[in-house]
Amino acid sequence: MDGPRRRTRTGDPDTQQSAAAARSAEPFAAVDPAAFPDRETRRAIDGGAASARFRELLDAGGPVMADGAMGTMLFQNGLQFGDPPEVWNLTQPEIIRRIQRGYLDAGSQIIMTNTFGGNRLRLALHGLSARVDELNRTAAILARAEVRAAGDHALVAGDIGPSGEIVAPLGTLDYDIAVDVFREQAASLVAGGVDLIWIETMSDLNEIKAAIEGVRLAAPGIALITTMTFDTRGHTMMGVTPEQAVEALVAWGADAVGGNCGNGPDELLPVIARMRAADPDAVLVAKSNAGMPELVDMRAVYKADSDTMADFAIRFRDAGATIVGACCGSTPDHLRAMSAALRPARGG
Ligand SMILES: [Zn+2]
Numbered sequence: 470m471d472g473p474r475r476r477t478r479t480g481d482p483d484t485q486q487s488a489a490a491a492r493s494a495e496p497f498a499a500v501d502p503a504a505f506p507d508r509e510t511r512r513a514i515d516g517g518a519a520s521a522r523f524r525e526l527l528d529a530g531g532p533v534m535a536d537g538a539m540g541t542m543l544f545q546n547g548l549q550f551g552d553p554p555e556v557w558n559l560t561q562p563e564i565i566r567r568i569q570r571g572y573l574d575a576g577s578q579i580i581m582t583n584t585f586g587g588n589r590l591r592l593a594l595h596g597l598s599a600r601v602d603e604l605n606r607t608a609a610i611l612a613r614a615e616v617r618a619a620g621d622h623a624l625v626a627g628d629i630g631p632s633g634e635i636v637a638p639l640g641t642l643d644y645d646i647a648v649d650v651f652r653e654q655a656a657s658l659v660a661g662g663v664d665l666i667w668i669e670t671m672s673d674l675n676e677i678k679a680a681i682e683g684v685r686l687a688a689p690g691i692a693l694i695t696t697m698t699f700d701t702r703g704h705t706m707m708g709v710t711p712e713q714a715v716e717a718l719v720a721w722g723a724d725a726v727g728g729n730c731g732n733g734p735d736e737l738l739p740v741i742a743r744m745r746a747a748d749p750d751a752v753l754v755a756k757s758n759a760g761m762p763e764l765v766d767m768r769a770v771y772k773a774d775s776d777t778m779a780d781f782a783i784r785f786r787d788a789g790a791t792i793v794g795a796c797c798g799s800t801p802d803h804l805r806a807m808s809a810a811l812r813p814a815r816g817g
Pocket residue numbers: 729730731758796797
């Protein structure tokens with residue numbers, strides 16, 4: 470399609486290499502240690518208490534099972550397309566808890582709060598921007614209650630998704646405002662008692678940087694997982710490569726780094742392999758959709774079955790992922806099969 474342009478770009482390997490180097494150095498050329506404390510600094514802040522449970526989980530030897538889709542399960546339970554799912558933390562808490570219980574029973578060791586769109590910019594689209602604290606705090610309390618009820622074997626991850634706007638300079642959202650939007654959401658999740666924060670489905674390094682900075686303002690020592698969505702020929706929609714992502718996110722102090730959502734496990738697998746090759750030490754995360762989304766009646770439908778996802782769980786582990794879960798289209802059935810494949814000793 471863009472043959473001539475591609476030929477120009479790939480025609481001169483030196484130019485291409487130096488351009489790639491410049492691009493990859495740019496996002497974290499000046500990491501401010503006050504905004505992005507390294508692991509040792511973070512542990513010194515609070516004696517490591519804020520990330521102790523996450524470190525314990527990793528030290529148990531892995532692989533660690535994350536959870537599956539929340540949105541898919543909410544739609545199955547009657548959420549209407551376009552409605553803000555976070556409101557169900559208040560109006561349908563028993564459904565949220567039942568979904569989380571499904572993943573806990575399937576073997577998930579990290580479950581996420583129902584707060585993907587729980588920042589004030591996205592909630593403003595529904596006239597709910599003043600209820601960030603209530604919705605996020607309640608979500609954290611619900612998840613914690615369900616983990617306790619299930620025997621207290623899992624960790625609660627406070628879920629932070631994209632702001633819904635594009636951060637400058639690519640877009641119009643001021644970086645400092647983005648930081649504050651994410652700080653506000655993270656503070657409420659932490660106040661509600663989450664064990665860690667999971668920033669997910671990001672496409673732009675500048676936005677995920679703002680999110681990390683916001684999280685660190687709210688909770689300097691908390692464990693932090695960050696995943697981006699590589700849905701455009703191995704890159705994110707904004708052109709971020711797996712190598713750039715792992716390098717930047719580790720430099721900004723993420724405890725685990727990887728990919729979520731996207732076009733199914735066969736596209737995420739090489740992303741994980743490239744991250745492993747770029748950084749032999751990073752804790753890697755694979756949370757793929759249950760297959761390539763197909764449009765049926767104006768809805769995205771995902772068709773990978775449990776056996777396929779279980780097979781990919783093994784392949785993700787072998788490619789270097791320590792934390793494995795699933796994203797859109799997945800259900801507790803997928804997670805149960807993945808868990809049984811990865812952790813046969815634990816049984817079903
Ligand atoms: Zn997804």
